[in-house]
Amino acid sequence: MPDAQAWDAIRELNHKVSDLGQPFALTEDVRALLRDTAPDVAITAEEAAEALQSEASTAALLVEIARRIREGSHRLSRMLGELDRRQQTGDADGARQLLLDVLAVEVVPHYRDIIHTYLAALDEED
Structure with missing residues (x-):
């Protein structure tokens, strides 16, 4: 399970840089946050290490990590609503x-695990 505080820090930093236009400051804390969070969103350690070589590529890594968290979360939320509707109508x-x-x-491995859990529950109902 991913570190919720780290994901929140990613979202907050991305919001400041991407939405509010604040300058991106490449610090050791930011490097560590991105390096540690990259595997949570299926970015390999090698890909992360390469991205952490420059400020521009590190900023792009931040955007990509935040995008994967955000889009996966939205996709999962929409899926759960539709899943409930289909189950209510008996459409297994x-x-x-x-x-x-x-x-x-x-x-994102965490989101994939959630989907697998729902698939297993459907299999148990059969």
């Missing part, structure tokens, strides 16, 4: 397909 096959479709595009 549609529910399973929805989960498989989202699983096919999701890269």
Whole structure:
């Protein structure tokens, strides 16, 4: 399970830089945060280390990590609402397909684990 405080720090830093236009300051704390959080969103240690070589590529890494967290979260939220609707109407096959479709595009391991949990629950119902 990812570190919720680290994900919050990523979101906050990205908001400051991307939305508020504050300058990106490459500090050792920022480097450590990004290096430690990259695997949470399926960015390899090698990819992260390469990105951490310059301020511009580190800023791009921040944006990518934040994007994966945000888009995965939104995708998961939409999926859960639709999953509930399909289950309420008795559409188990549609529910399973929805989960498989989202699983096919999701890269964040934590979100993938959640989807697998829902798939396992559907399998238990059969």
